[in-house]
Amino acid sequence: MEEKQISKAVINRLPRYYRYLGDLLEKDVVRISSKELSEKMKVTASQIRQDLNNFGGFGQQGYGYNVEYLHSEIGKILGLDKKYNVIILGAGNLGQALANYVDFERRGFFVKAIFDVNPRLVGTSIRGIEVLSTDILESYIRLHPVDIAAITVPKTKAPQLAADLVKWGINGIWNFAPTDLNLPNGVTVENVHLADSLMKLSYRLSGEETD
């Protein structure tokens, strides 16, 4: 029952379109052509039109695209018209940073609980969100709907934790541990590998021969 199957390259670009359109919206820009947008975003107008046409015709010949409408449609494509219950595994700095990032709520992502093994952290709260003991993780998941689990625990703990989460019914994982999680089909994993990102930066810095 799947549509044509959108390429990963296109999906990777959607959040960036969404961001630019959001910025335009804030500046009260009403309409924009693929050409204007392409200049701002430094991509080709052709690519923008191709990308959007994967999902249907959002524009109008001779006019361009209505910014508000396109923004909202891309939001829907990205699933931002829905609400997501999020739990964070690991109340270290990164877990806290995620918990404190209020902007996620604006997009429909609600952090409901944070879990940690450290007894000193259990019982504290971050932005009003309780830090719970990992001991009660299973029962929590069985009692509350959770759409996304953000994993910010150490590399060595991450694979087992992820396997448990899946066993207990989670199928959306936002993984910050510097390891790949091999999970069954049907489980969606999105990785944020900060070390990988930093290495890409050092590659480019070290490779420079007076450009």
Next chain:
Amino acid sequence: MEEKQISKAVINRLPRYYRYLGDLLEKDVVRISSKELSEKMKVTASQIRQDLNNFGGFGQQGYGYNVEYLHSEIGKILGLDKKYNVIILGAGNLGQALANYVDFERRGFFVKAIFDVNPRLVGTSIRGIEVLSTDILESYIRLHPVDIAAITVPKTKAPQLAADLVKWGINGIWNFAPTDLNLPNGVTVENVHLADSLMKLSYRLSGEETD
């Protein structure tokens, strides 16, 4: 004086190879063939061989690749044989998380200072690294060698800050602000857009029709 110009797709994969080889190294695996590695990494053996051959022949017919040697060579390609002085802009949760991530040091990235505008944070220290006032940022940069500036300030402040950093001589930027920084050629920017990553996750979660 540039070599053939390695494609971005290849570079994006290098840190992942490096990670897998590091794991093998820890398990005292001495040699590995492209076929074995391809099975672990879930890519084709052909792709591994093609990728590596962009940089030269690291393997041996009939044998495969020596894990330690290949790990070290990829490290060099990624610039991990060098040391980098890093400053962090913004001592919020994310800035603190980065400052606390000791593992970066193992790869040659040394956080030298953290800057914040908030007078309450100035004077404190994180893992022994002083939080300094943004007022003295310019003079700090002029007096100390800085290779990479990690930007964790709010979106609205980021573009101006980045422009200043570049003006003061920085040309490596690790950007965590949810905005693109338009900087002159020769400046290397690596973006970590957490919100974009989360949207990609919600896209896949919301698009699922019983896979």
Next chain:
DNA sequence: TAGATTGTTAATCGATTAACAATC
């Protein structure tokens, strides 16, 4: 209506995979 700009097809370009000769 004339001008602008989309939606979409066709052409090009680049990246991935397959195949195999070279060689350890």
Next chain:
DNA sequence: TAGATTGTTAATCGATTAACAATC
């Protein structure tokens, strides 16, 4: 030597760009 596996060329596949007819 025979077997294994690389390095590399050729074939395929997919993504990007160009072009333009459709149409607002």
